[in-house]
Amino acid sequence: MSGAPVLSARGLTRHYASGAGVVRALDGVSFDIAAGELVGIFGPSGSGKSTFLMLAGLLERPSAGEVWLGGQRVSHAGVHLDGLRATRRRRIGFVFQRANLIPFLSAIENVALSLEIADVAPPDARHHARRLLEALDLAHRADSLPARLSGGEQQRVAVARALANGPPLILADEPTAALDSARSRQVMQLFRRIATTRGTAVAVVTHDPRSVDLFDRIVEFEDGRIKK
Numbered sequence: 001m002s003g004a005p006v007l008s009a010r011g012l013t014r015h016y017a018s019g020a021g022v023v024r025a026l027d028g029v030s031f032d033i034a035a036g037e038l039v040g041i042f043g044p045s046g047s048g049k050s051t052f053l054m055l056a057g058l059l060e061r062p063s064a065g066e067v068w069l070g071g072q073r074v075s076h077a078g079v080h081l082d083g084l085r086a087t088r089r090r091r092i093g094f095v096f097q098r099a100n101l102i103p104f105l106s107a108i109e110n111v112a113l114s115l116e117i118a119d120v121a122p123p124d125a126r127h128h129a130r131r132l133l134e135a136l137d138l139a140h141r142a143d144s145l146p147a148r149l150s151g152g153e154q155q156r157v158a159v160a161r162a163l164a165n166g167p168p169l170i171l172a173d174e175p176t177a178a179l180d181s182a183r184s185r186q187v188m189q190l191f192r193r194i195a196t197t198r199g200t201a202v203a204v205v206t207h208d209p210r211s212v213d214l215f216d217r218i219v220e221f222e223d224g225r226i227k228k
């Protein structure tokens, strides 16, 4: 299995019924992301970027096409999404525009929770969560509630949470849209570091041209397709 792309999208398509017509949100998108690769997904509003992440992240079923993870076909038009829950939890980490941390849990508890949901014993989860926060330069914030953290710190906790189960794939949807340019750069550098040092495949949807130098590759969407 080694050498297979971490993520392979093949002819990925998603149509939505809209009034009398059909919206072709995604229209036959194929591309691979290898281990250790940081890919930027750009394109105008409505071009299908978020839809792609929802399909690649096994959160929605494609109308046609397939999603392969590590050389294994996991999603296709007939798939039952409920049956993919365990695969999603083990193999994919998500980061969204807002950190969406649980407000009454500290930073470390937010990270540990995602491990406990995956059946890690609470003391081990807490230990691992602390190590992750240390690795992301957040050890000194471990016991703070989200409201006491800056936007950039919250987003780094969200990245720690996405990394907690050691997924081979991270999917991020506009993770820096709510941040100023310095903090946005810091979060993008974090993705760069994760890809390089852990060999994680990372796809980041963004409108922000300031971090293009960090990407290994840029994919541009237009009208639900990859722009040639």
Ligand SMILES: Nc1ncnc2c1ncn2[C@@H]1O[C@H](COP(=O)(O)OP(=O)(O)OP(=O)(O)O)[C@@H](O)[C@H]1O
Pocket: 016, 017, 018, 023, 024, 025, 026, 043, 044, 045, 046, 047, 048, 049, 050, 051, 052
């Ligand atoms: N659940 C849905 N039902 C109907 N149409 C949808 C649905 N989700 C997305 N669409 C449509 O599909 C198209 C692609 O949307 P998508 O959110 O993937 O674009 P995007 O590139 O992520 O845009 P943005 O940069 O604004 O987030 C749009 O025309 C959108 O209105």
